[in-house]
Amino acid sequence: MSTVSFNAYTALNTTRPADGAQSAGKADAAKNPVAxxxxxxxxxxxxxxxxxxxxxxxxxxxxxxxxxxxxxxxxLDAAVTIRDKVVEAYQELLRMPV
Structure with a gap:
């Protein structure tokens, strides 16, 4: 069996703010329900x-x-449901006549 060095959380941790902006980002994240x-x-x-x-x-x-x-x-079920609702809302916006 081969060893796979894939980490599923790498994508979530790859983009990090600079050290100076990190403390301000944490304060905003505490107020942001999505974060x-x-x-x-x-x-x-x-x-x-x-x-x-x-x-x-x-x-x-x-x-x-x-x-x-x-x-x-x-x-995971909650995240998938939220994603589906966002995609559905986006598709509804695309179907609206201009």
Missing amino acids: EGISDFRTAMQQAEQSTMQTAVAGADPHAMVAALANAELM
Whole structure:
């Protein structure tokens, strides 16, 4: 079996603001519900991944893994639903006569 060095969170972490603008960006992110939602989504996915790895490698509590995976699944379903609604709204705008 080959080892794949792909990290699903790389795309979320690639663009970072400069150090000077980072503190101002964090203050804006605290007020922005979209940024909070993305942060919560990323945290849920990372917790599910860590819990799964700990259960597979160290034999950690499987109940914690199931709970983390269920939370990640709910977050993913919500993200997909929101994406679908945004795409649907965009398509409706394109269909409007000018």
